[in-house]
Amino acid sequence: MNKIIAAVVVIGAFAGGLYFGTSQNSAPVITNSSEGASYGGGFDKANQAATVKKSAVAKRTVAGETHVVNDGDKIMDAVKKAKPGDTIQIMPGTYHETVYIDKDDIRITGVIKEGKYATLDGQRKLNDAILYSGNNIVIENMRITKYKGNGIMGQAGNNFEIRNNIIVDTGVYGIFPQLGQNGIVEYNVISGIEDAAIYVGMSDNIHVAHNDVFDSVAGIEIENSRHAIVENNYVHNNTGGILAFITPGLPIKTTFDVIIRNNFIDNNNHKNFAAPGSTVAGIPAGTGILIMAADDVIVEDNIISNNKTAGILITDHDNAPNTTIDPESDPAPDRVMILNNIMLNNGYDTIDEAKALLLTEFKQGNPDILRVGVSRDSCIINRHRYVTVGVNNWKECTFTNTNAIDSYILDEPVPPRDIDPSERGKVVYMGICAGCHTYTGRMIGPPVQIIQALYMDNPQGIADYIEAPTKKRDDYPEMPPQNYLDAETRLAAAKYMLGRKN
Ligand code: HEC
Numbered sequence: 001m002n003k004i005i006a007a008v009v010v011i012g013a014f015a016g017g018l019y020f021g022t023s024q025n026s027a028p029v030i031t032n033s034s035e036g037a038s039y040g041g042g043f044d045k046a047n048q049a050a051t052v053k054k055s056a057v058a059k060r061t062v063a064g065e066t067h068v069v070n071d072g073d074k075i076m077d078a079v080k081k082a083k084p085g086d087t088i089q090i091m092p093g094t095y096h097e098t099v100y101i102d103k104d105d106i107r108i109t110g111v112i113k114e115g116k117y118a119t120l121d122g123q124r125k126l127n128d129a130i131l132y133s134g135n136n137i138v139i140e141n142m143r144i145t146k147y148k149g150n151g152i153m154g155q156a157g158n159n160f161e162i163r164n165n166i167i168v169d170t171g172v173y174g175i176f177p178q179l180g181q182n183g184i185v186e187y188n189v190i191s192g193i194e195d196a197a198i199y200v201g202m203s204d205n206i207h208v209a210h211n212d213v214f215d216s217v218a219g220i221e222i223e224n225s226r227h228a229i230v231e232n233n234y235v236h237n238n239t240g241g242i243l244a245f246i247t248p249g250l251p252i253k254t255t256f257d258v259i260i261r262n263n264f265i266d267n268n269n270h271k272n273f274a275a276p277g278s279t280v281a282g283i284p285a286g287t288g289i290l291i292m293a294a295d296d297v298i299v300e301d302n303i304i305s306n307n308k309t310a311g312i313l314i315t316d317h318d319n320a321p322n323t324t325i326d327p328e329s330d331p332a333p334d335r336v337m338i339l340n341n342i343m344l345n346n347g348y349d350t351i352d353e354a355k356a357l358l359l360t361e362f363k364q365g366n367p368d369i370l371r372v373g374v375s376r377d378s379c380i381i382n383r384h385r386y387v388t389v390g391v392n393n394w395k396e397c398t399f400t401n402t403n404a405i406d407s408y409i410l411d412e413p414v415p416p417r418d419i420d421p422s423e424r425g426k427v428v429y430m431g432i433c434a435g436c437h438t439y440t441g442r443m444i445g446p447p448v449q450i451i452q453a454l455y456m457d458n459p460q461g462i463a464d465y466i467e468a469p470t471k472k473r474d475d476y477p478e479m480p481p482q483n484y485l486d487a488e489t490r491l492a493a494a495k496y497m498l499g500r501k502n
Pocket of ligand 1: 428429432433434435436437444445446451454455462465466470471472473474476477478479480482493494497
């Protein structure tokens with residue numbers, strides 16, 4: 001007995017010595033599950049047609065170096081040193097900083113050791129945890145907490161992979177890729193977010209899968225985006241579960257071709273705690289899936305249960321609160337396709353409008369599916385299974401499943417997006433500033449008209465203010481710093497703001 005223990009201790013010491021050799025903190029061997037070989041199965045399937053798809057999209061163009069960041073170091077120092085192709089390995093510990101990545105091909109990998117994470121902690125003072133604008137960025141295995149703005153935000157970076165992160169109690173958006181093409185958001189656990197836990201904005205070819213999102217206002221949002229699949233997620237205890245919609249007024253005007261399938265969408269009845277005036281502040285608590293103005297949305301094989309307003313709510317802009325009308329966006333959700341889904345105990349405490357509509361259709365019960373406003377050429381199968389409002393005249397769908405579509409991720413990485421410098425001001429204004437400022441009205445920030453009066457011929461004054469805003473008004477919150485934008489881009493946004501007429 002003693003001998004065995006002694007032997008184990010000796011082996012342990014030896015392995016430890018080997019492993020930690022020269023430095024206490026040399027990095028462990030990390031095996032990447034998104035690269036390398038796939039399990040072939042217990043039989044030879046070489047002659048079978050099925051192929052296994054790899055989920056990696058951010059293909060390394062060069063094999064780079066690894067930089068190890070230890071507790072007490074700054075992650076940003078490693079990012080500054082890193083060259084495209086490099087990996088930054090962050091050891092367990094607590095890091096209080098904002099990480100900006102404006103280069104391509106950088107992999108940020110948190111090292112999880114015996115359950116301990118590399119934690120980015122904003123201490124309720126910092127605005128954002130990770131902001132990237134590079135292409136082929138990978139961010140994985142991090143824990144992020146107590147930031148005021150974004151957990152992970154991407155601006156115009158293509159071919160991104162954001163996976164295996166834990167994001168808790170962090171500001172306005174958990175994971176927010178904006179203006180990106182070809183990206184994966186998978187296996188993240190996200191909770192306690194004031195707007196959307198996962199917010200895909202103005203993006204294309206996106207895969208959102210296997211995430212656990214809860215205790216937030218919106219679980220997963222696909223906004224002004226195309227060719228997206230949202231599948232195999234567990235979406236629970238949010239105000240609204242999964243949303244596909246158009247926000248009017250953004251530079252990209254459409255949302256279409258979205259597949260929402262195989263998700264668990266349960267008990268999304270959380271009180272709405274969004275900032276007043278934001279789009280999501282208008283979501284009725286108890287909405288499983290919301291489709292607003294988005295076209296070609298397919299809802300298939302989800303388990304949708306215990307959402308008190310409705311399992312699926314379909315609306316146009318005219319019937320939705322907190323939306324303006326954009327003449328360039330079609331306000332109607334057209335060609336919505338509802339295939340088989342399991343719906344249980346939804347709509348048990350629904351909105352008055354739904355109750356009134358049920359009466360006009362001489363129906364009783366609690367609505368699983370609720371459609372208000374215009375929706376053209378939409379279809380449904382097995383409608384008899386559900387209590388529905390507003391879908392009596394929908395056609396039968398001419399197909400029953402989406403099995404032929406694995407993924408909308410492209411086989412090869414797409415080249416970087418080219419934003420013309422003359423467009424930069426508009427893109428930033430529409431994508432960022434317009435989230436808090438409208439022309440005449442009070443939103444999260446003061447009206448643009450007031451700002452124009454203050455800064456009439458002084459765009460540089462705005463550019464300087466937004467780099468490091470100071471508190472000016474007692475009745476408004478603080479404006480978060482926009483210092484991740486370079487000086488030229490800040491000035492372009494400022495000029496664009498001053499030139500607005502509506
Ligand atoms: C998350 C919300 C938010 C975003 C995004 C935002 N702002 Fe603001 N902004 C505010 C708030 C809140 C205030 C009021 C702050 C105060 O008075 O203390 C403000 C105030 C301002 C002011 C007034 C400064 C002054 O001297 O009174 C300017 C100028 C401004 N923002 C410009 C911008 C520009 C340009 C952008 C886009 C790059 C932007 N803001 C993005 C929330 C935001």
